[in-house]
Amino acid sequence: MDREDQRRYFVVGSVFMEIVTPLFRKKVENDYTNKGFGSFHAFINSQSVKHILFHLRHRNTCCCQDQVHCFNSRALPVNYSQWDLLYTENPGPGPHNCHCKFTANQIQLDDLDITLASLILLNCCNLGQQDENIVGQLRQYKNDYLSHNTKGQITETEYHTLWTDLESFILQLDPSKEDDLIRLQQRPLDQQLCDKYLICLLDLHKKLDEQELLAWKEITDLDKKKQGVVIALSLPEDDESKIREKEFDQISLDDLKKDTGLTTLITFMDKHLAKDDLADSLAKFGF
Ligand SMILES: [Zn+2]
Ligand SMILES: [Zn+2]
Ligand SMILES: [Zn+2]
Structure with missing residues (x-):
């Protein structure tokens, strides 16, 4: 690398x-x-x-x-x-x-x-x-x-x-x-600012696309213990799905900070995001 x-x-x-x-x-x-x-x-x-x-x-x-x-x-x-x-x-x-x-x-x-x-x-x-x-x-x-x-x-x-x-x-x-x-x-x-920009520029916070998250997880250099937290913080705060609220209600910070943090988060999103919310991520247009 x-x-x-x-x-x-x-x-x-x-x-x-x-x-x-x-x-x-x-x-x-x-x-x-x-x-x-x-x-x-x-x-x-x-x-x-x-x-x-x-x-x-x-x-x-x-x-x-x-x-x-x-x-x-x-x-x-x-x-x-x-x-x-x-x-x-x-x-x-x-x-x-x-x-x-x-x-x-x-x-x-x-x-x-x-x-x-x-x-x-x-x-x-x-x-x-x-x-x-x-x-x-x-x-x-x-x-x-x-x-x-x-x-x-x-x-x-x-x-x-x-x-x-x-x-x-x-x-x-x-x-x-x-x-x-x-x-x-x-x-x-x-490094910290770079990680932040990476999230913004990938538009992960809008896409909430599990496939893309999984792909990102495979190749990112970001410490495993930080991956879940970084993505969790990039989820929308006032989205109709209330994904961020639910997430912080139901997943402890300690769990997010484990090596398996991102997997925990993806499993959670899979369960709690309506398919309509995910459909958005499929409309891949422009950026
Ligand atoms: Zn009218
Ligand atoms: Zn009109
Ligand atoms: Zn019109």
């Missing part, structure tokens, strides 16, 4: 967590400010944004208003947990299913992870052709090198093939990021 491979993963992961994600949020903010919205909440609560995101979650649905803008998306890139993070259904009148029944939740720009931020940027914002291409490229690079990189390693050869592009994408979006890029490139491996 090459520590330098891990460090290179950490550098690229840091770039996405500490530069790309905030840049995407900033772009969303610029867009809604230009359109005259006073807050992110006002923006996603607007009819037009709500309508677009609604059809990216709901297939074969015809609305009661603004029908000219209804569309049917082949893929449904907005997943259940993203939709629930953004909107709440009102117990409105009538049996119809339409965006008019939803209200935006009180969420902040900082609540957006890179996946959701890019989804909103590409679908609801006026980016201009160049920025749109770059956001798409960065999305693709995250997908290619991080989203399924359960090893948390990047070889020197691969690193050389991706770094120049990555640098150029980011500097085209924001030329002031050069110093940050240099700083991150020279950064020593911080």
Whole structure:
């Protein structure tokens, strides 16, 4: 196991967590400010944004208003947990299913992870052709090198093939990021932060995908005694399945800290997660 491979993963992961994600949020903010919205909440609560995101979650649905803008998306890139993070259904009148029944939740720009931020940027914002291409490229690079990189390693050869592009994408979006890029490139491996980024970038907390967890367990370098705890802490806190509450009610920390901690957790999830919750993880789209 090459520590330098891990460090290179950490550098690229840091770039996405500490530069790309905030840049995407900033772009969303610029867009809604230009359109005259006073807050992110006002923006996603607007009819037009709500309508677009609604059809990216709901297939074969015809609305009661603004029908000219209804569309049917082949893929449904907005997943259940993203939709629930953004909107709440009102117990409105009538049996119809339409965006008019939803209200935006009180969420902040900082609540957006890179996946959701890019989804909103590409679908609801006026980016201009160049920025749109770059956001798409960065999305693709995250997908290619991080989203399924359960090893948390990047070889020197691969690193050389991706770094120049990555640098150029980011500097085209924001030329002031050069110093940050240099700083991150020279950064020593911080194992704890790297483990945290690995979880975020794999989107394990959203997928709750047992197969992927098992695969991760096979190859991770993370100490067995920490694996269960790391994944347990990455489970959603306010998810409808109440998975995290149940988990801390029913599994002791001592059990999680054993060598078998992760197996205990996976067995638990298998028993307590409804199949609907797991179905989400099968909709593998984008990141
Ligand atoms: Zn309606
Ligand atoms: Zn519609
Ligand atoms: Zn509607």
